[in-house]
Amino acid sequence: METIECKDVTKIIKKNKVIDHLSLTLHAGQIYGLQGINGSGKTMLMRLISGLIYPTSGSIFIDGEELGKRLAFPKSLGLLLENPAFLDPYTGFQNLHQLASIKRLVNDDHLREVLREVGLNPDDRRPYRKYSLGMKQRLGIAAAYMENPDLVILDEPTNALDTDGIELVKKILQAQKARGALVLISCHDLEILRHMSDEIFVLEDGHVKAHLFAPFEEEAS
Amino acid sequence: MKFIKLVRYDLRHGLLKRWKWYVGAVLMAVAFWLLFCTKVASYNRGALITGDGSAITPSFGDTVFFVFAGMSEYIPDPHQSFSFPLIWMLLYLVLFWMTLEYAHNDLTKTGQQFLIRTNGRMLWWLSKCVWNFCAVLSFFAVIWLTLLLLCLLSGSPISLTLHAPLLEFTVPAAVSGPGYVAPLLFSVFCLAPLVLFALSMLQMAFTLWLKPIVSFLISVVILVASAYKLSPLLLGNYAMPVRNVIYSGTGVTNAAGVLLSAAVIAAAVLFGAVRFRKYDVLPIEE
Amino acid sequence: MKNVLALEMRKAFRNRSFLAVVLIGCVLGLLSAWMCLMQYGQDTYYFQIEADSGYISNPMLEVESFYTYWIVMDGFTLFSSLFFYLLPLLSTLPYAWSYCQERNRAYERNLVVRCGRFRYYFGKYIAAFLSGGLAVLLPVLLNILVMAMSIPARTPQADYMIYYGVSYGDLFSAVFYTYPALYVLLRVLLIFLFGGLLAVFGMSVAYFTRNRVAVLVTPFFCCVALQVLGQALYSYMADSALLSPINFLGQSGDFSRPLWPALLEGGILLAGTLLLTWMRGRKHEIY
Numbered sequence: 001m002e003t004i005e006c007k008d009v010t011k012i013i014k015k016n017k018v019i020d021h022l023s024l025t026l027h028a029g030q031i032y033g034l035q036g037i038n039g040s041g042k043t044m045l046m047r048l049i050s051g052l053i054y055p056t057s058g059s060i061f062i063d064g065e066e067l068g069k070r071l072a073f074p075k076s077l078g079l080l081l082e083n084p085a086f087l088d089p090y091t092g093f094q095n096l097h098q099l100a101s102i103k104r105l106v107n108d109d110h111l112r113e114v115l116r117e118v119g120l121n122p123d124d125r126r127p128y129r130k131y132s133l134g135m136k137q138r139l140g141i142a143a144a145y146m147e148n149p150d151l152v153i154l155d156e157p158t159n160a161l162d163t164d165g166i167e168l169v170k171k172i173l174q175a176q177k178a179r180g181a182l183v184l185i186s187c188h189d190l191e192i193l194r195h196m197s198d199e200i201f202v203l204e205d206g207h208v209k210a211h212l213f214a215p216f217e218e219e220a221s
Numbered sequence: 222m223k224f225i226k227l228v229r230y231d232l233r234h235g236l237l238k239r240w241k242w243y244v245g246a247v248l249m250a251v252a253f254w255l256l257f258c259t260k261v262a263s264y265n266r267g268a269l270i271t272g273d274g275s276a277i278t279p280s281f282g283d284t285v286f287f288v289f290a291g292m293s294e295y296i297p298d299p300h301q302s303f304s305f306p307l308i309w310m311l312l313y314l315v316l317f318w319m320t321l322e323y324a325h326n327d328l329t330k331t332g333q334q335f336l337i338r339t340n341g342r343m344l345w346w347l348s349k350c351v352w353n354f355c356a357v358l359s360f361f362a363v364i365w366l367t368l369l370l371l372c373l374l375s376g377s378p379i380s381l382t383l384h385a386p387l388l389e390f391t392v393p394a395a396v397s398g399p400g401y402v403a404p405l406l407f408s409v410f411c412l413a414p415l416v417l418f419a420l421s422m423l424q425m426a427f428t429l430w431l432k433p434i435v436s437f438l439i440s441v442v443i444l445v446a447s448a449y450k451l452s453p454l455l456l457g458n459y460a461m462p463v464r465n466v467i468y469s470g471t472g473v474t475n476a477a478g479v480l481l482s483a484a485v486i487a488a489a490v491l492f493g494a495v496r497f498r499k500y501d502v503l504p505i506e507e
Numbered sequence: 508m509k510n511v512l513a514l515e516m517r518k519a520f521r522n523r524s525f526l527a528v529v530l531i532g533c534v535l536g537l538l539s540a541w542m543c544l545m546q547y548g549q550d551t552y553y554f555q556i557e558a559d560s561g562y563i564s565n566p567m568l569e570v571e572s573f574y575t576y577w578i579v580m581d582g583f584t585l586f587s588s589l590f591f592y593l594l595p596l597l598s599t600l601p602y603a604w605s606y607c608q609e610r611n612r613a614y615e616r617n618l619v620v621r622c623g624r625f626r627y628y629f630g631k632y633i634a635a636f637l638s639g640g641l642a643v644l645l646p647v648l649l650n651i652l653v654m655a656m657s658i659p660a661r662t663p664q665a666d667y668m669i670y671y672g673v674s675y676g677d678l679f680s681a682v683f684y685t686y687p688a689l690y691v692l693l694r695v696l697l698i699f700l701f702g703g704l705l706a707v708f709g710m711s712v713a714y715f716t717r718n719r720v721a722v723l724v725t726p727f728f729c730c731v732a733l734q735v736l737g738q739a740l741y742s743y744m745a746d747s748a749l750l751s752p753i754n755f756l757g758q759s760g761d762f763s764r765p766l767w768p769a770l771l772e773g774g775i776l777l778a779g780t781l782l783l784t785w786m787r788g789r790k791h792e793i794y
Contacts, residue, residue, distance in 0.1 A: 047793075047794070050616075050620060051620070052616055052619070052620070052792065052793040052794070053792040053793065053794065054790070054792060072623050072624060073619075073620050073623065077620050077621075079616065079617070079620050081613070081616060082613065083613065085612045085613035085614040085616070085617060086614060086617075087518075087614065089522075098514055098518075099617060099618070099621060101510055101513070101514055102510045102511055102514065102618065102621045102622050103510070103621055103622075104510065143617065252735070252739075255739075256735075256738070256739045259739065259742060260742075263742055297583045297584065298583055299546055299550075299575075299583050300583075300669070300670060300672075301583065302582025302583060302672070302758050303582060303583060303585075303588045305588075305592065305734065305753075307731070307734045307735045307738055308735060310731065311731050311732065311734075311735055314728070314731060315728075318720075318724060318728070321720060322718075322720055433720055434600070434719075434720055434723050434724070437720070437724065438593070438596060441592070441593065441596070442589065442593075445585070445588065445589050445592055445593075446585060446589075449585045449588060450585065
């Protein structure tokens, strides 16, 4: 995947305009941050780009192909949207294994490695329902990048993580960027966002209010 | 004071805001009344043709008896299959569904906020018991009032007199005597709601140990078993007026019904209270 | 599609709900078999006494056949009545709730972005169908096994029609007196199909509600309501007495059991659920 282009995208849900004539272009090998207050449209934009919902008007193109028409979803996508969601009776490894079994792009050894990278024990026999919030978040991040997707979308990846966990996320994002993936993240912590992102889109009321490039000045917040 | 606030909350959110259930109950009552009218019409047509009897205008008592009657005793016989008392089962299954999830959902969602503020688990549980009673009673009241209104609109006499030949044809059940008003008053308007309250309380108590759907399954099994077997130990029998000893000659008695229901209610309240004292209040992951 | 289907099948058959339902069904099937065997034993005992005394010249042994006593033909024990009454619940409990749960927990999106909407929904559809069908089929097969090992499979005689409860116009009656084994196969197939269809019906309810209990009990209540409707229409249309799957899948007693309700309802369920699932797979937005 090389580019994602949003052209004049609008999304209306129950008469509320959650995305309002938004246009932006994203390129592979970059980390993009989405900044904005609650309700500014960050998560909605992520949903649109991931193909989970459709624009009311406007179009989203991935390498020239329109999403929602010929393309149902980005061909190679890793996603963590809002809270992580897994199956309660299974362990972390079993959950990842189930998801990986769909495309069969990676083997069990790789899954174990990914779990270690996010700070989880691949041999932990506890079922997911017994995980702490931080552990669930780590597993969600692992699921998002375990298959080395071309597009990685992470919504508030640092939620419920301690300082070690936050450092871990930074390292993982840099690794994804180095691999050539297009990374899109949102975060309430402006410090982290400025530190990790190459470009930041500031959203307000569903449209892009500002487009910032690294290095970012303090006034950007 | 806290208890009254809890009860008010439960009545508002558990009854008033769930008004759609009562719309369903009204529609069911209308459907059953229509069914009864077609059967009465068949009976009257037959009576005119054969000349064996005269046409009967059913009373409010006949209508209510038809809806809540149940079925007469089934004697197992390989050459006579068991048939369910359909109206009776549908009526009470809907009631069980209506009272199934409220307590469980409240506990795992917004009710937690009330729980921590009242500082007393028992108050929460007792409030739910009161809600359960009100839910059952209001369900019956809606059915009775709907039937009453329909009888008024159709010109049926508003009396509790039973017409034995008509009921033998429509229910069908052998109804002895021209019509015992007082026992009917009691078995339909008192005992049936009491029995259903007991079963509903049992179901609600079970949800503290089991998943709601499993509790519902148990309620269904109790209803089916009660319909199948005439036994003083199967509580559902007391909710079938047609199996009352007053009508059938052999059957269950009102006194036993009251005692057994009271015992089940007491057990459900008590065991539920004991269980709830140590209950882990965890959110549903849904 | 293959991978998604394999994943869904694993989830459908390796879960405790499926095992619990099969266990409950098997207990009911075995108890029905036990009661029927007791009845059979009693009947043959009395026939033997009467035969020995020279009192009876026609013991009607053809009536005492496996084809009279297996669970579908058993209409007099509590357990077979319970089994068929609970059948709509037994078919939804194993896996029909799965989509509702995954949607509520936002797990749906994890799978959909990997395999696409169509594959996800249809994979789940197939898994729900098979798990619902098998959950009610296995107890019936167990009952057949027990009864077939215990009671001779004497070919039914049309002369004793009133004892079998299968008369002209009844479901598959054309083969009951000629190829009774085929009759058994057809009835069993019908049970499997309706078990599956009721399960996917429950799953389709989840397209409209997030209430898991509603998903599980809606097919059951529809079947119960159909029973009442059948009774209401009986005066006008004698064939309608057994509209509900609860009735035509099991023993119906004195009522005629034609094929058209099964065909009509099966067709509606299949077409309706497939259409809803296809529509979902086309453009459903996932929040």
